Amino acid sequence: MTRTEPAGTPLGDEFHLYDTTLRDGAQREGISYSVGDKLAVARLLDELGVGFIEGGWPGALPKDTEFFARAAKGELELRHAALVAFGSTRKAGGTAEKDAQVRALLDSQAPVVTLVAKSDRRHIERALRVDVAEACAMVSDTVSFLVREGRRVFLDAEHFFDGYAADPETALRVLDAAAEGGADVVVLCDTNGGQLPLGLAETVREVKARTGYRLGIHCQDDTSCAVANSIAAVQAGASHVQCTANGYGERAGNADLFAVTGNLVAKLGMEVLPNGAAELTRVSHALAEIANIAPDTHQAYVGASAFAHKAGLHASAIKVDPLLYNHIDPAFVGNDMRVLVTEMAGRASLELKGRELGVDLAGRPEVVTSVVDKVKRLEAAGWSFEAADASLELLLRKEAGEDNGEPPFTLESYRVVLDHRDDGEVLSEATVKVVVKGERVIETAEGNGPVHALDAALRKALRPFLSWLDSVELADYKVRILSGHPGTDATTRVLVESRDGEREWTTVGVHPNIVEASWLALCDALVHKDLRG
């Protein structure tokens, strides 16, 4: 890992974009990265161009030890980022040289080490149970040992803001100990996440003025201000920002790397990524996949809805100039503007939507009129196309007179039987009769519920005829009871999200019978796949 410039500084050392998805992000409830996952996450972060990737806590967590070992063996080639090992200072009363955990940090071969230390007197005395002098010695001993061993060292000053408010002298003494030991950056951590931007910025400014140290910032999102606090800290003098992908982290999470980066680049005009911000959206979604967490559709900058417009009021102005209603050009962060077709929307949004789906409606006012009428009629009956682009595309193509080809199958009939037996068992069974490529097929299957059974029977019937069938899986299934007619005879809207490994598409079905509504959405999903391949 030799390099001419200091590790982790693709754009020079003036500003550090530091990611801790693999360590602090992994504290999020529900995340459990394998070592392979961790390597994949690190590669994506490096492609994006962050300066530092905190890989974990070697010596404390076996998976993290293995991650660093495999990285050192050449399984992780980083182009931009420096790998960082996270750990704590030596134990009270011992020496850094002989501390097993500190040695594990060296053994990890990471060129950078971030040490965590308590900087709140109450934590030092009540949780660590040492006095402030020993706490400071633990910091300076460990930092100076690692620096002598050729590592670059940063210090995470845990609970800094709470500690500084309660006892500023102790908090500053911990920073001093790190600086004296040779730490490059002291990172002020809002560990409990209780800060607000104006107060936090004031503290950062004050600490900068009193110490002159290079300051970093690490924020948790417990007041829903982690991104804002991180940005405010940079404006107040911090030049090192710790974030996690999509804000993953303990409790309410951490500062979201993508929102922080978007703000630094688009709002403060800082060049913090070597290749610009256009990969933010792709990397965010890929990292959500690896974490096995559905992407937050409403996430700032990178969410699927981040530039989605619904109000008819806005849609007509968007035709005049999209930037009148977007805070930035979505393409800047690799995202897209979408227009949602709803009862609130009109002709303008439908034309925009057609353009987006590749159906040109410009100069065909009569088609737009008939589609608007049809959409309005369907929406009055409970249909909703704003989340069902694939069904809308089928409708648009049909109204525009485009040849959609033969449908891959036609239904003759189906029957679903549900039995709650006297032994308490509940059984679902479905039989479908369909015509596929000229042949009449009858199949029966069971399922956990009526729709599952019907889906299983249909797939059984189609499988011999449609080679792509098994590549299509259901990603999500949503049911909404429309309460125009209250009670169990209400209209039901079903949204089905499908995927085939390459793309995802959503279809909609509406009917008073939930099973029939589901059937309509399931059929649209397969027809759309057949059409688009």
Add this chain to the structure above:
Amino acid sequence: MTRTEPAGTPLGDEFHLYDTTLRDGAQREGISYSVGDKLAVARLLDELGVGFIEGGWPGALPKDTEFFARAAKGELELRHAALVAFGSTRKAGGTAEKDAQVRALLDSQAPVVTLVAKSDRRHIERALRVDVAEACAMVSDTVSFLVREGRRVFLDAEHFFDGYAADPETALRVLDAAAEGGADVVVLCDTNGGQLPLGLAETVREVKARTGYRLGIHCQDDTSCAVANSIAAVQAGASHVQCTANGYGERAGNADLFAVTGNLVAKLGMEVLPNGAAELTRVSHALAEIANIAPDTHQAYVGASAFAHKAGLHASAIKVDPLLYNHIDPAFVGNDMRVLVTEMAGRASLELKGRELGVDLAGRPEVVTSVVDKVKRLEAAGWSFEAADASLELLLRKEAGEDNGEPPFTLESYRVVLDHRDDGEVLSEATVKVVVKGERVIETAEGNGPVHALDAALRKALRPFLSWLDSVELADYKVRILSGHPGTDATTRVLVESRDGEREWTTVGVHPNIVEASWLALCDALVHKDLRG
């Protein structure tokens, strides 16, 4: 709607907590409130204690017109909040008196009207296509007309921050026009959501100093700073904050009412809710249910994980003192520290809940323990009692060993058959075999869908035995597919709201089979009616 103090001021008029879930929140992709939903949302917001509830845009959207009509007819009794109608100023070149949309605002009978007006010169000239003088006349004419008609008027200055940055004089002229017309509050809107807290606070401070007007703030979340921006604006002099429940709104959403309120109360020490913040978590989750959006587990203050701890490092310190690792006491916002426990399963809230439902659990710690265990186990399997008080009451009574009497009926078996015939007709038929008052009854009925047919058959079987049966009707029926097992074999949660002319009650059922889940909720509804009369 007469009251002695000004409308919407349960704590006096000094600070306005203003909710726009029903108007701006409804712009979120995927939300489609029925009129019944809107009334339920307004009731919950009023229980929480917000000062103002913006109900919609009467005259522009038929559902909103109906909402205000039903509210005016007595379907919405507000204890704390004032109802607000949202709308735009008169059309260019016309008069306010004759403007149909302005008249609809009066017809709504809402005591408060919020008018939206463009305050960015580029929007005035390019989207509205009038000059600044006419734009200002549209504002002052409409405001003064509504004030003369006895309404309290607020002005939403759309795109204020972008407009003020580009051309401050025009932006201020629009505020002047509103103030001259008699508007009480001018609300500075970050419509495109591109602001950051430090800059926004500076602008608010400057505008306050230049105008002396009472300022409001309305933030969108496109930089992930909506909450922070709202709080910064209050610190800089705004005394009216517009939010939406859970941050619902267009694109990345709006400022989250619950995080903003949590910050105002817990961080700035402001008394903005008449009954304190302990209902924040419950109301947040109930509003997510109505919106049919899964609650964000990592939401600040109210998320199920907001006070959940995973780090081993933290675990021991938490034992020493939980507040060392929590920014506030979770109970303050009705939340709970443990991971898998929802706020409803906490011992204290369960005792409170018992008292509310008439089941005394004080002094019976062993019953509380067994109920907490049972609720935790059920919630881990997908049950949710947050919105299903009647099911929770049945469970509490059973665990407390109270005599619930004989159940009014027991099920032997049922069968449901769905036929999509070859002529396209879809038929649903259900047969139930039940024992009622010692007699075995078999009945069959048809319905629009499987659950409707089952409900009809059950009622047919029970009608001769239960005199009250026909007084019970289904007010609402909600289905939520629980993610975790994606696709059509996922677990299904059904909520059934029943009413009998005197009261309303909600029951829940969970099962992989949607029909069985519905059956469980339907049965609980009738058992509860039988018990409570």
